[in-house]
Amino acid sequence: MRLRLLLLTGISISTILFSLNSFTVKTVLPAEEGRELFIRYCTTCHLAAEPVSLTKEIWKNHVLPVMASRMGLIYPGYDPLRGLSAEERAIVNKAHxxxxxxxxxxxxxxxxxxxxxxxxxxxxxxxxxxxxRNAPLKQFEREDIQIDRTSPSLITSLKYNPQTRTLWIGNFYNKVFTWKYYEGVTQTIDTERPAVDFNFSPNQTYFTEIGKLYPTELSTGSYAFFSSNKAEPMLTT
Known part of the structure; x- marks a missing residue:
């Protein structure tokens, strides 16, 4: 009995000593910790980018200040709401x-x-x-067409209606043009906002208007139908 107790005690001590000798502490290096933090926080909003995708200057002066503000840290001299109207600022603040x-x-x-x-x-x-990428085209020949004299053109939408053989063109300046081959521009339509898409039905044409082309928190887009040379909003955001 005594011998058995001694054997069990010896085995227990050996097991403890072996465990202590084999136990290792994982040390997280600063670079690894920085990467882990980068992946953890950045992927809460979007897919993680790689630092090599942008230069140091762009990261430091443009991207990182924006990222920090979205996490509640404001860089000295940086205003994340700069350029926003009072209405947009109120929306941003309300949405936190x-x-x-x-x-x-x-x-x-x-x-x-x-x-x-x-x-x-x-x-x-x-x-x-x-x-x-701009190698000469071989399948067809390019032909420049004159839409209007506004420069730069800033085209926001382009769609062909095969039923009427008409090309519909929207631009940043709240204009929509219809164009036909051999005829040129056949119609100029004023819109309240830039048109980014067109939908055609047998007797009607519908516009999707984006509101502001630049990023904004304002809900100013609309879905409109074309009537009497004018886009009439049906749905607004």
């Missing part, structure tokens, strides 16, 4: 797009920031494949 309280500590943000800037390049190499 800029959090009232930071969702990340300044210490962790600094680690995230350092990781990005350390891995971002000073410049991005030119993709030389893009240089050959």
């Amino acid at each position: 797009i800029i959090p009232d309280q930071p969702v990340i500590s300044e210490e962790n943000w600094k680690k995230l920031e350092n990781y990005v800037l350390k891995n971002a390049p000073d410049s991005v190499a030119l993709d030389e494949k893009r240089l050959t």
Whole structure:
């Protein structure tokens, strides 16, 4: 009995010593921690980008200040609401797009920031494949057409109606043009907002208007039908 007790005690002590000797503590290096923070926080809003996709200058002066503001940290001298109207500011504040309280500590943000800037390049190499994108067309010949004299053209929509053989063209300046081959522009239509799409039915044409083309929190888009040389809103956002 005594021998059995001694054997059990010896086995227990050996097991404990073996466990202590084999136990290792994983040390997280600063760079790894910065990457983990980058992935954890950035993927809550969008797919994670790689730091190498943009230059240090763009990350530092443009992207990181915006990212930080969306997590409740404001860079000195940076106003995330700059350029917004009073109405847009009210919408942003009501939706808490800029959090009232930071969702990340300044210490962790600094680690995230350092990781990005350390891995971002000073410049991005030119993709030389893009240089050959404008090779001469072989299937058909290009022919320039005159729509109007506004420059730059800023086309927002382009759709062909096969029933009437008419090309519908919308632009940033709240204009819609109809164009036919051999005839040119056959109609100019004023819209309240830039048209970004057209839907055709046998007796009617419908416009999808985007509101403001630049990013905005305002709900100013509409779905309109074309009547008497004018777009009449049916649905508004």
